[in-house]
Amino acid sequence: MALQMAEERFAKMFNASPNPMAINRFRDGHFISVNDSFEKITGYSRSEIADNTVASLNLIPNPKDFHNMLKALYKKGGITNQEISLQGKTGQQYVVLLSAESIIVNGEKCILSIITDITERKRIEKEMARLDRLNLMGQMAAGIGHEIRNPMTSIRGFLQILMDKEDCINYRKYFNLMIEELDRANSIITEFLSMAKNKPNQLKLLNLNDIINTLQPLIEADARNSNKNVNVQLEDVPDLMLNDKEIRQLILNIVRNGMEAMLPGGNLTIRTFTDSGVAVLEITDQGKGIDTAIIDQIGTPFFTTKEQGTGLGLAICESIAGRHNADISLVSRPDGTTFYVRFKT
Ligand SMILES: Nc1ncnc2c1ncn2[C@@H]1O[C@H](COP(=O)(O)OP(=O)(O)OP(=O)(O)O)[C@@H](O)[C@H]1O
Numbered sequence: 001m002a003l004q005m006a007e008e009r010f011a012k013m014f015n016a017s018p019n020p021m022a023i024n025r026f027r028d029g030h031f032i033s034v035n036d037s038f039e040k041i042t043g044y045s046r047s048e049i050a051d052n053t054v055a056s057l058n059l060i061p062n063p064k065d066f067h068n069m070l071k072a073l074y075k076k077g078g079i080t081n082q083e084i085s086l087q088g089k090t091g092q093q094y095v096v097l098l099s100a101e102s103i104i105v106n107g108e109k110c111i112l113s114i115i116t117d118i119t120e121r122k123r124i125e126k127e128m129a130r131l132d133r134l135n136l137m138g139q140m141a142a143g144i145g146h147e148i149r150n151p152m153t154s155i156r157g158f159l160q161i162l163m164d165k166e167d168c169i170n171y172r173k174y175f176n177l178m179i180e181e182l183d184r185a186n187s188i189i190t191e192f193l194s195m196a197k198n199k200p201n202q203l204k205l206l207n208l209n210d211i212i213n214t215l216q217p218l219i220e221a222d223a224r225n226s227n228k229n230v231n232v233q234l235e236d237v238p239d240l241m242l243n244d245k246e247i248r249q250l251i252l253n254i255v256r257n258g259m260e261a262m263l264p265g266g267n268l269t270i271r272t273f274t275d276s277g278v279a280v281l282e283i284t285d286q287g288k289g290i291d292t293a294i295i296d297q298i299g300t301p302f303f304t305t306k307e308q309g310t311g312l313g314l315a316i317c318e319s320i321a322g323r324h325n326a327d328i329s330l331v332s333r334p335d336g337t338t339f340y341v342r343f344k345t
């Protein structure tokens with residue numbers, strides 16, 4: 001009687017638990033039972049799950065995760081909060097904590113697994129860390145920018161005075177060059193500062209395709225210099241509230257990365273199209289792709305793998321995208337990388 005009560009209580013808890021739970025036979029790994037939350041997270045119904053195993057449904061596609069899970073089960077007889085990637089029916093990915101214990105069901109040894117979905121928590125943690133870094137960088141930039149700008153302003157002033165002097169007339173060319181270079185440095189600082197600042201953005205109703213058309217000659221010249229090709233394929237996209245200077249910079253930063261990733265002869269494709277009413281900018285290169293080990297660090301200020309890189313290109317893109325309610329994502333393969341910028345409306 002006491003046992004039956006215990007079983008009833010267990011069954012109730014099992015079914016009602018907000019945590020996805022499953023029971024698998026130890027001998028062959030077959031699912032014996034899952035709860036509603038498990039159906040929900042995986043997207044498989046109980047009948048689709050029946051007679052299957054974790055492996056046959058490819059629920060844990062990462063071989064390392066799968067191996068570690070089995071090792072813990074066999075060696076320690078259980079698992080406590082092991083972080084793994086879980087894949088659902090339609091390929092949706094979750095980061096979950098898996099715990100498992102052996103139990104006896106109908107006289108047979110089984111494994112009871114309990115899952116905690118931490119996908120959202122992970123995402124927020126990552127975002128917070130990124131914002132922290134951006135914030136710190138902004139403060140640093142503001143400090144350094146100020147300290148560098150003041151002496152630069154003095155230098156520029158004196159150069160201008162000297163330039164107009166009789167004695168210096170022969171060196172005008174050099175003075176102009178020096179002033180231009182100073183102005184360039186100054187504009188880099190301005191851009192750098194704008195990244196972290198939440199200044200009001202000057203947005204106008206513009207079309208992405210017009211901005212790309214204006215940039216095309218510049219990009220083509222860039223490509224020719226390094227023996228690479230550019231394809232531009234523009235489909236109709238809705239007008240958007242854009243800051244054209246910032247969008248030009250976003251495009252150039254992504255395009256330059258693509259060019260830098262390719263060997264001579266490589267093709268870079270810039271596309272625009274509409275996907276479910278949303279304007280999308282797609283930039284694909286035929287470079288060597290991005291190593292999975294560093295993919296999480298892409299876009300972190302100062303993260304670079306290039307000798308001459310500052311690692312600010314994509315961080316600036318991220319902040320520009322943020323001000324345009326746009327989202328940057330990427331898909332990388334060993335034969336190239338595609339960046340997507342989706343302008344949510
Ligand atoms: N299309 C790409 N193909 C391969 N790797 C890329 C690509 N885009 C970015 N990366 C990687 O991401 C890193 C960061 O890019 P990001 O543009 O932020 O900085 P950077 O290009 O290194 O320097 P900067 O843009 O400041 O000159 C690069 O160093 C590179 O390793």
Ligand SMILES: [Mg+2]
Binds near residue numbers: 314
């Ligand atoms: Mg770059």
